[in-house]
Amino acid sequence: MISTLEGKLDLNIIKAIISQISAIKQNGAQVIMVSSGAVGAGHSIVHGAEKLDTISRRQVLAAVGQVKLMSIYTELFAKEGLLCAQVLATREDFRDRGHYLNIRNCVETLLREGIIPIVNENDVTSITELMFTDNDELAGLITAMMSANALIILTNTDGLYDRPPHEQGATVIGQINPKKIEFEKFISPEKSSFGRGGMLTKCHVAEKLAYLGIETRIVNGKKAHMIQDALAGKQVGTRFIPVQKASAKKKWAAFSRGFEKGTIIIDDGAEKALFSKQKVSSILFVGVKTVEGAFNKGDIVKIKNSQGHDLGIGIAQFDSFKAKALIGQKGQKPLVHYNYLFLQK
Numbered sequence: 585m586i587s588t589l590e591g592k593l594d595l596n597i598i599k600a601i602i603s604q605i606s607a608i609k610q611n612g613a614q615v616i617m618v619s620s621g622a623v624g625a626g627h628s629i630v631h632g633a634e635k636l637d638t639i640s641r642r643q644v645l646a647a648v649g650q651v652k653l654m655s656i657y658t659e660l661f662a663k664e665g666l667l668c669a670q671v672l673a674t675r676e677d678f679r680d681r682g683h684y685l686n687i688r689n690c691v692e693t694l695l696r697e698g699i700i701p702i703v704n705e706n707d708v709t710s711i712t713e714l715m716f717t718d719n720d721e722l723a724g725l726i727t728a729m730m731s732a733n734a735l736i737i738l739t740n741t742d743g744l745y746d747r748p749p750h751e752q753g754a755t756v757i758g759q760i761n762p763k764k765i766e767f768e769k770f771i772s773p774e775k776s777s778f779g780r781g782g783m784l785t786k787c788h789v790a791e792k793l794a795y796l797g798i799e800t801r802i803v804n805g806k807k808a809h810m811i812q813d814a815l816a817g818k819q820v821g822t823r824f825i826p827v828q829k830a831s832a833k834k835k836w837a838a839f840s841r842g843f844e845k846g847t848i849i850i851d852d853g854a855e856k857a858l859f860s861k862q863k864v865s866s867i868l869f870v871g872v873k874t875v876e877g878a879f880n881k882g883d884i885v886k887i888k889n890s891q892g893h894d895l896g897i898g899i900a901q902f903d904s905f906k907a908k909a910l911i912g913q914k915g916q917k918p919l920v921h922y923n924y925l926f927l928q929k
Contacts, residue, residue, distance in 0.1 A: 739786065762794045791824060844897060847875075
């Protein structure tokens with residue numbers, strides 16, 4: 585969003601965003617910024633990178649561009665009397681609870697010191713399986729990790745439209761209740777020329793946060809005052825309505841797909857209980873059919889039904905050795921407690 589169609593940084597947009605963040609800070613709010621742009625910044629500096637293979641090219645552009653990007657942020661924030669800090673992350677940094685808490689402590693400390701954390705994926709070391717889907721996924725993870733009140737996702741459209749935006753009569757959907765509206769039918773599979781994501785990933789992140797009790801808005805970052813207007817509750821962009829609160833560990837689990845150390849396969853009765861609207865349920869040993877993999881207590885595990893379909897992810901309350909010994913038994917503590925379980929729709 586902060587890059588032009590040619591892939592270079594749009595300084596006017598960056599200045600406008602920083603000005604709004606400064607105003608928000610003056611009103612007493614804490615702000616974490618998740619920014620892409622390193623590769624785009626590298627485009628304007630490195631010449632001849634097109635001869636490199638795809639991965640090497642991305643690494644070179646990111647390595648050079650990240651320095652340029654942060655120098656711009658540092659200079660512009662300084663003009664507002666603010667100090668910023670760089671926080672580079674990969675999916676590997678969130679692979680277990682210890683790493684997760686380490687990065688959370690870093691961000692919390694920066695906020696306490698009045699410093700604005702600028703989080704970006706480390707494109708130099710993030711390749712293939714280590715990459716986030718895009719920075720929207722990273723923003724969602726950081727939002728959940730910090731139990732933030734809201735996430736504002738900036739894009740170059742006015743929000744999610746009820747039909748392709750170029751069609752006559754297309755209208756922005758002002759609010760989405762994820763329990764009532766399936767947003768996928770409104771989305772065209774388009775992506776940014778210089779990014780890996782699009783509206784679909786933005787909406788998936790917003791939906792997941794809504795189920796964790798965190799409000800998310802998708803707004804046009806190229807229009808004036810959009811961040812301030814969104815935080816002030818004005819009707820701008822598309823708002824995903826929070827539907828429930830969640831524990832800190834459940835928020836970690838919700839964004840931990842890909843970090844599972846094992847798999848829990850449950851029977852049909854346990855699956856029905858999990859998705860019952862009458863009451864919430866944990867995963868009890870009596871409903872477990874199989875435990876796969878080797879994991880410790882506190883590790884992330886995948887939940888599947890007897891047909892092999894993914895149901896969600898959670899945090900194991902037993903190690904795999906003991907869990908396998910307790911399969912089918914009644915009267916035991918839950919293998920995965922509801923508070924540490926995030927289910928797919």
